[in-house]
Amino acid sequence: MSENLAINSLLKEDLKxxxxxxxxxxxxxxxxxxxxxxxxxxxxxxxxxxxVNLRNKLNYEVSFNRLDADTHQISEDGTQKWLFSLKxxxxxxxxxxxxxxxxxxxxxxQVGCTLSCSFCHTGTMxxxxxxxxxxxxxQVLSAKDSLFDWGSKNRKITNIVFMGMGEPLYNYQExxxxxxxxxxxxxxxxxxxxxxxxxxxxxxxxxxxxxxxDVSLAISLHAVNDKLRNELVxxxxxxxxxxxxxVLEVYPGVNNARRITFEYVxxxxxxxxxxxxxxxxxxxxxxxxxxxxxxxxxxxxSIYKCSSEQTIKDFADEICNNGxxxxxxxxxxxxxxxxxxxxxxxxxxxxxxxxxxxINTT
Ligand code: SAH
Ligand code: SF4
Numbered sequence: 001m002s003e004n005l006a007i008n009s010l011l012k013e014d015l016k017x018x019x020x021x022x023x024x025x026x027x028x029x030x031x032x033x034x035x036x037x038x039x040x041x042x043x044x045x046x047x048x049x050x051x052v053n054l055r056n057k058l059n060y061e062v063s064f065n066r067l068d069a070d071t072h073q074i075s076e077d078g079t080q081k082w083l084f085s086l087k088x089x090x091x092x093x094x095x096x097x098x099x100x101x102x103x104x105x106x107x108x109x110q111v112g113c114t115l116s117c118s119f120c121h122t123g124t125m126x127x128x129x130x131x132x133x134x135x136x137x138x139q140v141l142s143a144k145d146s147l148f149d150w151g152s153k154n155r156k157i158t159n160i161v162f163m164g165m166g167e168p169l170y171n172y173q174e175x176x177x178x179x180x181x182x183x184x185x186x187x188x189x190x191x192x193x194x195x196x197x198x199x200x201x202x203x204x205x206x207x208x209x210x211x212x213x214d215v216s217l218a219i220s221l222h223a224v225n226d227k228l229r230n231e232l233v234x235x236x237x238x239x240x241x242x243x244x245x246x247v248l249e250v251y252p253g254v255n256n257a258r259r260i261t262f263e264y265v266x267x268x269x270x271x272x273x274x275x276x277x278x279x280x281x282x283x284x285x286x287x288x289x290x291x292x293x294x295x296x297x298x299x300x301x302s303i304y305k306c307s308s309e310q311t312i313k314d315f316a317d318e319i320c321n322n323g324x325x326x327x328x329x330x331x332x333x334x335x336x337x338x339x340x341x342x343x344x345x346x347x348x349x350x351x352x353x354x355x356x357x358x359i360n361t362t
Contacts, residue, residue: 004061004062004063005018005061005062005063006062006063006064006065006132006134006138007032007036007058007062007063007064007065007134008036008064008065008133008134008137008138008141008181009065009132009133009134009137009177011177011180011181012029012030012033012181012184012186012187015029015032015033016029019032022054022057024054028050028054030186031047031049031050032047032050032058033184033186033187034186034187035047035050036064036187037181037184037186037187037188038150038186038187039150039151040141040144040145040150042064042066042145043064044058044059044062045059065134065135065137065138065141066138066141066142066145067082067084067085067086067092067135067138067139067142068084068085069082069083069084069085069142069146070083070084070085070091071083072146073337074337075333075334075335075336075337076336077333077334078098079095079096079097079098079333079334079337080095080096080146080147080334081093081094081095081096081334081337081338082094082095082139082142082143082146084138084139084142086111086131086135090111090127090129091111092108092111092131092135092139092164092165093108093164093165094106094107094108094139094142094143094164095164095334096143096147096156096157097333097334098156102158102159103147103155103156103157103158103159104157104158104159104160104161105139105140105143105157105159105160105161106161106163106164107136107139107140107160107161107162107164108131108136108139108164108165108166109130109131109136109162109164109165109166109167109168109171109174109175110128110129110130110131110165110166110167110168110170110171111125111127111128111129111131111165111166112125112126112127112128112129112165112166113125113128113165113166113167114128114167114170115167115170115200115233115234115235116234117200117220117222117232117233117234118231118232118234118303118304119222119232119265119267119296119302119304121299121302122165122166124301125165128166130166130170130171130174131166131171131174132174133174133175133177133178133181136174136175136178137178137181137182140157140160140182140188143157144156144157158194159194159195159196160182160190160194160195160196161195161196161197161198161218162175162195162196162197162198163196163198163218167199167200167202167235168197168198168199169197169199169202169205169206169209170202172205172208175197176212176213179195179197179213179215180213182195183195192213192214192215192216193215193216193258194216195215195216196215196216196217196218196261197209197213197215197216197217197218198218198219198220198263199217199218199219199220200220200233200235201219201220201221201233201235201236201239201244202235202239203239203243203244203247206244206247206248206251207247210251216258216261217251217254217260217261218260218261218262218263218292219244219248219260219261219262219263220233220263220265221233221241221244221262221263221264221280222263222264222265222271223236223241223271223276224241224271224276224279224280224283225241225279226240226241228270228271229241232265232267232270232271241283245283245284245286245287248260248287248289249286249287251287254287254288258288259288259289259290259326260287260288260289260290261289261290261291261292262280262284262289262290262291262292263292263294264280264291264292264293264294265294265295265296266293266294266295266296266306266307266311266312266315267296267304267305267306267307268296268304268305268306268307268308268311269305269307270304272307272311272312272315274314274315274318276315277314277315277318277319277323278318278322278323280319280323281318281319281322281323281324281325284325285325289325290325290326290327290328291316291319291325291326291327291328292327292328292329292330293312293315293316293327293328293329293330294330295307295312295329295330295331295332297332297335299338312329313329316328316329
């Protein structure tokens with residue numbers, strides 16, 4: 001089988017064109033799409049209504065991009081983490097978080113991240129590259145295989161969040177393509193509301209996002225003044241808080257039922273005072289916002305400590321009860337397997353240092 005073309009790198013329209021180019025009728029593309037994204041088959045030979053001729057052609061030219069799991073760990077709390085190996089031997093991590101009413105798959109958009117937020121383990125990785133659309137979709141397909149999540153009765157992954165490794169808006173083109181594949185209603189059929197893209201605040205791309213994709217949005221705010229945010233989330237030097245919030249005030253399609261989530265990591269003695277909670281409320285008042293407080297997840301060598309439970313509770317109460325903005329606390333999951341937010345850091349670095357490459361912002 002040739003490795004030239006990964007079938008899940010194609011949008012449905014591209015698959016149609018490809019099939020026609022092979023001299024086949026367009027409707028074959030629809031049949032293939034269903035086999036791949038509804039039934040989850042991994043071989044053209046298992047597609048019973050596809051003729052032998054077409055199967056042979058596809059077997060020759062096209063591959064399925066499932067990712068190879070180097071490790072698959074299951075936490076005491078049911079969280080699962082895969083370390084996937086890519087074709088160039090780089091590694092990425094994907095995490096599944098089961099809850100009573102949903103199952104969330106946290107996927108990566110890059111190997112590592114160029115942005116070096118001071119509290120984030122991923123930001124310390126030396127090697128960075130963008131993932132391709134098929135590597136992004138491949139995480140979902142491979143996790144579905146592993147969780148036996150094919151067929152509507154078995155749906156385990158109900159939500160997908162781009163909160164794994166990488167800044168998704170620095171890989172906009174491939175992330176967009178992958179999201180279109182995830183949304184397709186004749187395939188994986190995730191709704192826009194069930195896909196959340198988390199960004200550290202790439203302002204010009206946020207503006208494109210609504211128009212082109214309209215998925216749920218989460219913003220990693222983490223500080224209420226520029227001095228501290230410059231330190232914690234260095235991209236703030238380029239797009240400071242005021243600029244970031246002003247594009248979100250006018251973010252169309254957002255309303256009381258569909259709010260923008262603001263993520264705020266709780267760092268002991270750094271950003272967790274009641275004064276900061278009050279400031280957060282005043283900053284977010286003009287926006288349809290909700291706040292998600294993330295207790296800091298430590299990693300080897302990190303310089304921060306997590307705020308105490310009482311401090312987090314007081315901070316949440318200030319936002320919610322006094323400020324009137326919904327605030328939830330994200331409970332750390334999978335800590336025993338280093339699967340919690342910001343703990344992801346694959347061992348790709350062992351391959352050796354290399355210049356950051358292939359990063360684009362369009
Ligand atoms: N790059 C994107 C998405 C990936 S990070 C972004 O920054 O939004 C997903 C979330 O985890 C972000 O809100 C990030 O700030 C948070 N995070 C990173 N490191 C963390 C840590 N050590 N503890 C808790 N949350 C962390
Ligand atoms: Fe990158 Fe997000 Fe980590 Fe910042 S928090 S370094 S943007 S992955």
